[in-house]
Amino acid sequence: MPTVTFLPGYRKVTVPGGTTILDAARAAGLSMNVVCGGQGKCGKCLVFIKEGTATFDRDKYRRFFSDDEIARGACLACQATVVGDVLVNVPAESLIQEQKILVEVPGQEGIPFNPAVRKYVVRLEPPSLDDTTPDLTRVLEGIEKQGGPPPTSIYAPLDVLCFLPLVLRRNEWNATATVALAPVGYRLSSVDGGDTSERLYGAAVDLGTTTVVAYLWSLTDGRILATASNYNRQISCGEDILSRVNFSRKSGLSQLQQLATESINEALTTAADTAGIDREEIFEVMVAGNTVMTHLFLGIDPAYMITEPYIPVVRRMLSTGAGQIGIAAHRNAEVYTFPAVSNFIGGDIIADILATGMTDREEATLMVDIGTNFEAVLGNSDWMLSCAGAAGPALEGGEVLFGMRANPGAIERVAIDAETLTPTCSTINGVRPRGICGSGLIDLLAELLRTCVIDRTGRINLDISHPRVRKGQYYPEYVVAWKKETSVGKDIVMTENDIRNLIMSKAAIHGACMTLLDAAGLEPGDIGRVCFAGAFGNYLNKENAITVGLIPEMPLDRVENIGNGAITGANIALINRKRRKELDAIARRITYIELNAEPSFMDRYTSSCFLPHTDFTLFPHVQ
Ligand code: FES
Structure with a gap:
């Protein structure tokens, strides 16, 4: 060989x-x-x-x-x-470079604290011939005396019972019981000697296709102790969802399950080490991931999601023992995964919805999460509509000659001087440019339009006599950075073909937003807020997003970047038991609109394949 x-x-x-x-x-x-x-x-x-x-x-x-x-x-x-x-x-x-991972999200400490797992310090009377109460009953009664749930509502797993007699007698009947809210009733997760009431932790995890982000919380007082992030190790088996499912079909399911678990464990270990705590004292883990990621993480075959009639195995919220799937936490910790609406609207989007707070508001919120695919949800406290589609990889750097992910050296901001046509660029980590990431591409598109280097169809005006505007080897192009300024040894350019791909991506997103609005009987002016979720949205220049027609025009103060909504939603569900209970109901309330089956979508998409749109009345303030 x-x-x-x-x-x-x-x-x-x-x-x-x-x-x-x-x-x-x-x-x-x-x-x-x-x-x-x-x-x-x-x-x-x-x-x-x-x-x-x-x-x-x-x-x-x-x-x-x-x-x-x-x-x-x-x-x-x-x-x-x-x-x-x-x-x-x-x-x-x-090679996959160190990526700018969106970890820190403001406002997390303000989440109402109402955890689903609590510790109770019990100081018990030793048994005697006059008091022959069994050990377990003694502990459960002690919990109730401390304000905990009644003994009949608490289930005790076998391994807790096996250790119980020794723990109680070695510690002179002083112990700490950990009790978690279970899908039905409560569970006695652990009984430890002495007073360990200060040491109770939980972790929220955003299990992304590319990256994993974890927050470690103190579940005694609602403090964030540490955050950590790393790559999803499944990347070595394929970068996108489809290639992962195909890999799993070639008997790679257990490998993908193990890689997802290892990725989460790496983040939990880093966070625990940073905080100086023992991972064995993590009693709950809340994981938000898309529908395929959730299946793969749990070792459930996702194969039937990509063949007709496209059926997932499960959509509801699941809880699984950490020990059962190899998560590095207490052996009786529960690992919760978010519910999904469909194959395309997964647990990460339910987490985004939680992060926007749209289910508590009367005004309509439009939430858009953009990656290789995009998901959009429109709704309020009464109703929600959703759809998803392929944005094409253009906004993540694919199908664009110098496109790249948000790694060091990616041009993330661009402004072009209208007089000299000279761009001012800033790159991630301030190093020499290697390419252009999504936010830089939207800036470029808007600036090229503003300076009339391109017209509303995206065509480059070769009548402009300027060294940056040239014919190019295959397509007309605009030089964003000269060879001597870059780290890739060649001019970084934006070609007319790149612009066409970007316009198609943005048209798909705008067309989807308009389809949702139409289905709800609303106009763009009826939207109270637009929330961008995800890394792409976080670095996006809102004004430029409207200038190119990525989203419907509206006052800029109504457009918010919520950052990593998946981790925010996971944090909320981890530390607030009431919110967690609502998740399945939220997922059930969302109506999914299949864009391919929606005749008006194609018309809307085609109309959006201009900058910003064929119908200027939709963008009255864009010059
Ligand atoms: Fe080889 Fe895209 S991965 S061309």
């Missing part, structure tokens, strides 16, 4: 002939950028063949490479297959 050696680092792996270089890289433990899921559409998995041979149709993918790169043996790892031994150079930008 051929050996593939990856530079730098000389990682070697032996694979059968015909294996893609991408799969060989995965086998070698490299996490490559696979924005399009290995379909040959994004050009982000660039590698160079230094020695040996690989089969690759260079003409077909020519548009992704410069002449210099071709001369150096450039190919796409996802499309090149191994024939014999091969030496492959993987440039740093083709």
Whole structure:
């Protein structure tokens, strides 16, 4: 079998002939950028063949490479297959970089504190011949005396009973009982010797497709003790949801379950170490993830969600023992997963809804969460409508020549001087630019329109005589950063093709918002608030989002960025038992509108494929 050696680092792996270089890289433990899921559409998995041979149709993918790169043996790892031994150079930008993960969200300490797990210190009378009450009854009565629930409502698992006699007698009948609200009644999670009432912790987790964020809380006083984040280790099995489901179908389900658990455990360990606590004293974990992520995390086969008639195994909120799925917490801790509305409106969106507070308001709120896919929810305390669709990867950096995720070196803000057409850019971490992330792309689109470099169809005006506005190798383009200013050794440009892809992405989102409004019988002016959730929304310039027609026009003070709504929602459900109880009812109340089955959506989408729209009356203040 051929050996593939990856530079730098000389990682070697032996694979059968015909294996893609991408799969060989995965086998070698490299996490490559696979924005399009290995379909040959994004050009982000660039590698160079230094020695040996690989089969690759260079003409077909020519548009992704410069002449210099071709001369150096450039190919796409996802499309090149191994024939014999091969030496492959993987440039740093083709590997997944440290991402700007949205961890800190303001306002978390203000969540009303009403946890579902409590500790009771019980000082018990030892048994005697005159008092032969069993140990468990003695403890349960002690709990009730301390203001806890009645003994008949508390279930005691076997392993607590097994340790109970020893714990009580070794500690002279002084103990601390941990009691958690269960789906039915209460559960005695633990009985420990002495007074441990100060040590009671819970964790909220946002299990994203790319990243994992965890908040560690004190459940005795409602303080945040630490936060942590890391990558979802499932990335090595595919970057997007579809490739993960396909991986699980090839008997990779248990591997994906384990990788999700390891990713959460890594975040919990970091948070626990930062706070100086023992993970064994975490008694509840609340996990918000999309529907596929939740299935994979619990080891439930998601295969039937991607084939007709597209059925998930479960939509309701589930609670599972931490020990049962390998979560690094107390062995009797309960791990809760958020309910879902559909395959596309998952637990992360229910968490977003909780974060917006829209279920408590009379005014209509429009919540939009944008990633490779987008989800939109419109509603108030009485009703909610939702829809989802593909934004295309353009807003996450795919299908845009120099698009990239929000990693160091990504241009995240752009302003263009109307006189000189010179851009002023700021990059993540202030380093030399490597590409442009979603918020930078929306800025660019708005600024190019404002300075008349592009027209309302997105066409670049080549009549402008300026070195930054040029014909380009394949498409007309605007130079955002000159080669000497970048860290990628070439000019960073925005091409007309990039602009077309961005316009299609924004049109899908605007068309979906208008479809929801129409279904509710509302006009854009009836919306009380628009809430952007997720990392993309958090860094978005609101004015520019309206200028390009990403969302309906409205006063800027009605547009809010709620940041990582999934972690905020998970925090709320962790520390407020009343809110947690409402989750299933919220999910059931949401009506899902299938855009593909909605005849008006296509018309709305087509009308939105202009900047900002074909109907100027919808954007009266955009010049
Ligand atoms: Fe290879 Fe997108 S992952 S082109």
